[in-house]
Amino acid sequence: AQTVTQSQPEMSVQEAETVTLSCTYDTSESDYYLFWYKQPPSRQMILVIRQEAYKQQNATENRFSVNFQKAAKSFSLKISDSQLGDAAMYFCAYQPGGEKLTFGTGTRLTIIP
Amino acid sequence: SQTIHQWPATLVQPVGSPLSLECTVEGTSNPNLYWYRQAAGRGLQLLFYSVGIGQISSEVPQNLSASRPQDRQFILSSKKLLLSDSGFYLCAWNGAAAGNTIYFGEGSWLTVV
Numbered sequence: 196a197q198t199v200t201q202s203q204p205e206m207s208v209q210e211a212e213t214v215t216l217s218c219t220y221d222t223s224e225s226d227y228y229l230f231w232y233k234q235p236p237s238r239q240m241i242l243v244i245r246q247e248a249y250k251q252q253n254a255t256e257n258r259f260s261v262n263f264q265k266a267a268k269s270f271s272l273k274i275s276d277s278q279l280g281d282a283a284m285y286f287c288a289y290q291p292g293g294e295k296l297t298f299g300t301g302t303r304l305t306i307i308p
Numbered sequence: 309s310q311t312i313h314q315w316p317a318t319l320v321q322p323v324g325s326p327l328s329l330e331c332t333v334e335g336t337s338n339p340n341l342y343w344y345r346q347a348a349g350r351g352l353q354l355l356f357y358s359v360g361i362g363q364i365s366s367e368v369p370q371n372l373s374a375s376r377p378q379d380r381q382f383i384l385s386s387k388k389l390l391l392s393d394s395g396f397y398l399c400a401w402n403g404a405a406a407g408n409t410i411y412f413g414e415g416s417w418l419t420v421v
Contacts, residue, residue, distance in 0.1 A: 228408065238346075238396055240412035286351065288410075295342060295367075296400075296410050300351040 197222045199289050201299035208277045209307045215262075216272045216302045218287030224248075227291045229263065229270045234284040234301070243285070246270065274304075282306045310335035310406065314399040314413035321420055327372075327386040329416050331399030334380065339403040341382040342410065343374055346396040358382060394420045 198221045208214035220229070231243040246254045246263050253261050258278075262271045274281055287299040314331040321327060333339050343355045354367045356374035364374050371390050375383045382399060399413040 230409070232412075238415050238417075240352075240398060240400075240415075242409060242411065245409055290408070290410070292408070295340075295354055295357050296352075297354075298352045 197224075197289055197291065197297050199287055199297050199299040201287055201302050203302045204300070205303045205305070207305040207307055208274075210277055210279060212277055213273060213275045214277055214304065216274075216285050216287075216304065218270045218272070218299055220268050220270065220287070220289045222268070222289065222291065224291045227289060229261075230288040230290065230296070231259070231261070231270075231272045232286045232288060232298075233281075234286065235280075235282070240286070244272065277306050279306050279308065310401075310411070312399060312401055312411060312413045314397075314416055316416060317414060318417045319419070321389050321418065323391060323420055324388045327384070327389050327393070327418070329384040329397055329399075329418075331382045331384075331413055332380055333401045336401075336403055336405040337379060339380065339401040339405075341376060342400040342402075343382065343384045344398045344400060344412075346398065348395070352398065356384070389418075389420045391420050394418055 200219045227248045229246045233241045233243050244254050244256045244259050258275045260273045284301045284303050286301045288296045290296045312333045341358045344352045346352050358364050358376045372386050397416045400410050402410040
């Protein structure tokens with residue numbers, strides 16, 4: 196069975212600084228997708244970034260980027276120039292092919308003004 | 309563009325009462341549909357998923373059931389709620405139109421008293 200592990204229950208960062216959230220996963224598949232979702236206090240799940248396993252280039256979306264290490268099964272999220280609006284729970288998720296997502300337990304990110 | 313809506317947003321129900329949460333997707337056809345539950349302070353647990361009308365797969369044995377009477381409608385039900393059914397319920401969809409990325413509805417808060 197696939198598992199997703201987020202070893203940091205809580206993280207904090209000073210506003211305008213950079214923070215990295217960790218995620219590892221376990222799979223025997225070669226074709227899959229990885230995601231980071233953000234869940235602000237409103238509780239809605241918002242897609243932050245997506246990575247296809249067959250792509251070697253790390254995905255980037257504005258201030259958000261990932262460090263995808265396929266051999267190590269690692270998928271970390273880097274948030275640059277942190278803003279107060281980035282405060283949220285962040286979930287890493289794994290998806291084989293087009294099937295259902297498996298989520299990690301989340302990391303609560305606090306932004307310090 | 310595709311949108312997903314679920315309702316009601318908030319629900320307080322007594323133990324033993326029935327439940328019906330509804331979810332609809334617009335702007336796409338033949339989506340995969342999902343129901344997730346998030347207990348307080350925890351990650352997301354997949355409850356049901358559906359790849360087509362009348363096709364429901366259950367991930368976890370429980371007090372809940374799901375139905376898909378129409379292509380873009382997904383309903384989560386219970387005949388008799390338990391206290392342990394309390395939580396935040398999220399409907400989600402994916403499909404070819406979304407590049408297999410899973411998108412979530414706004415969520416429904418259920419409190420069983």
